[in-house]
Amino acid sequence: MAEVAGVAKTTIYRRHANRAELLRSALAHAIGSPDELPDGTVREKLRFALGNAWRQMTDVLGPGGLAAILGDSDPEFTEVFRGALRPYDEALVARIRADSAAGLLRSDVDAEGVVSLLLGAYLGELVRRGQADDDWMDRSLEMIWTILAIPG
Numbered sequence: 001m002a003e004v005a006g007v008a009k010t011t012i013y014r015r016h017a018n019r020a021e022l023l024r025s026a027l028a029h030a031i032g033s034p035d036e037l038p039d040g041t042v043r044e045k046l047r048f049a050l051g052n053a054w055r056q057m058t059d060v061l062g063p064g065g066l067a068a069i070l071g072d073s074d075p076e077f078t079e080v081f082r083g084a085l086r087p088y089d090e091a092l093v094a095r096i097r098a099d100s101a102a103g104l105l106r107s108d109v110d111a112e113g114v115v116s117l118l119l120g121a122y123l124g125e126l127v128r129r130g131q132a133d134d135d136w137m138d139r140s141l142e143m144i145w146t147i148l149a150i151p152g
Contacts, residue, residue, distance in 0.1 A: 042104045046148075047141055049095050053088040054122050054137065061085070066123070089115050096148070105148045114144060 038048060057066060065081050072078045096111035121140040125132040 042099050043141065043145065045095060046092075046099075047137065049088075049092045050118055050137060050141065053085070053092055053119065054132070056085055056088050057119075057122060058132075066126075089119065092118070103150075106150055109148055114148065117144060 038045070040048070061069075061081060061084065065084075068074065068077050069081045092115045093111045096105065096109060096114055099105045100107055100109045100111065118140060121136070121144075122132050125136050
């Protein structure tokens, strides 16, 4: 990291008390906060929020970060990585709950469960195929939509 930043390692260590703090700072800078939802249908907003979460898993955490979470070989780092994803999964849960409360989705939707299924769909595709193709998000949403949409 010091080499990429163009500074000495001692400079990095002066600014961060330990490696967890350094990682937390780097992830916070790389991830930022979830983007504001654009106007659109419930489904379009859900797709946008899910896209943000999947992008964070792919582009920011990458295979190493995801492996650290799944392997939990260093619990301190595992929590740092989970904390980096938390705003995105919380935004997705909040979006589903708000739309459910507004009568735009079924009132009995388990928002936490749906988000776990959607994040798991991404991870499952990585395990099975090594990558999630561009259409995988739409296919996943199509399958989940049947439990979200108000019947009729």
